[in-house]
Amino acid sequence: MIIGVPKEIKNNENRVAITPAGVKAFNQAGHQVLVQKSAGSESGIEDSEYIQAGATIIETAEEVFKKAEMIIKVKEPLPSEYNLLKPGQIVYTYLHFASSLELTKAMMDKKIIGIAYETVQTEDGYLPLLAPMSEVAGKISAHIAAYYLALPYGGRGVLMGGVPGVSPAKVVVIGGGTVGTCAAKVAAGIGAKVTLLDINIKRLRYLDDVLPKNINLLVSNQHNIEEEIKDADAVIGAVLIPGAEAPKLISEEMLKKMKPNSVIVDVAIDQGGCFETSRPTSHSEPVYKVHNILHYCVTNMPGAFARTSTFALTNATLPYGLEIANKGYKKAFRENKALAKGLNVIDGKITYEPVAKAFNLKYYPLEEVIG
Secondary structure: OEEEEOOOOOOOOOOOOOOHHHHHHHHHOOOEEEEEOOOOHHHOOOHHHHHHHOOEEEOOHHHHHHHOOEEEOOOOOOHHHHOOOOOOOEEEEOOOHHHOHHHHHHHHHHOOEEEEHHHOOOOOOOOOOOHHHHHHHHHHHHHHHHHHOOHHHOOOOOOOOOEOOEOOOEEEEEOOOHHHHHHHHHHHHHOOEEEEEEOOHHHHHHHHHHOOOOEEEEEOOHHHHHHHHHOOOEEEEOOOOOOOOOOOOEOHHHHHOOOOOOEEEEHHHHHOOOEOOOOOEOOOOOEEEEOOEEEEOEOOHHHHHHHHHHHHHHHHHHHHHHHHHHHOHHHHHHHOHHHHOOEEEEOOEEOOHHHHHHHOOOEOOHHHHHO
8 A cells, every 4th residue: 555644734733643663664565655855853853753754755745646545644634635636536634623614524525535543443432533532631731821820811810830828720621531630640749739530430530539639529510611621720611522512611601700810721623622711722823812811722732742643643543554554444344343433424414423424414323334
């Protein structure tokens, strides 16, 4: 199979979808890898390293898309890339369809085989290709909150960890999955007073055993969320329903009751965000205010720490990518149920039910479309 790796073009998206080790693994399995020139430069990977591993360096994205049977990316195709796609081409990347009807319809119209990292899921509910970036985003979110609490950047002027004789910041984390757990640990490690909310009692019991004792654990419901955010200095949204639009847990009315110049970091923005007032932002323009509350809603947070993120991501995506290339996607889906859940669109049909529900479109069960 011919594997194509274009340079990412999303605002400040500095990750790349393959490392030299990944190139070597594909080559050893008998596949050809085409990497666009300078695709890895922002992650500290030079073209010469790819060449040494066996890749062919291609000058333009157009040529990569034209020649490749499977495109491996980090982020979803952008409008300028839609016309580069061809029917029957495999696109293996983060797709986050539920947050964009335009993207969903474009990929349906192009009749691509869209395999979404974020919906590959094992039988125990684990999301192996989302987890590494959730870890990175969770840890980043606490640092971001601490940074923007500074008065010159629009915050309340509260030091996250406080000092002796002065209370630390109160940080509320909504969601106790990978993102929320990492965010809470970092915030607590800095010295903040942290409250983490989750709907799963079993998960809360587990977190009680493993998290620092300066993290208060509460059941997530509207009453508790509303009470906790009233006196919060920072709120981190870390809610996830795999492949589906994130629930809006904090309404605009609830937002109005928060302290002026407090900070929210909406890590769920890739899936539409969990604050009613959230809208996607970029690393070049990361924040805005609504009702005097600072919003940080960057859709590709891990791109800011590109080298760490690239290697963490590709460690997870490579084995599945190899399986697709070695077996062909149909056989790979039949033999690997976790990978099969990653298929979101094929031949113009939506095969991931939460995406179909998000836009009231027809859902086609996987077995109907691949046999």
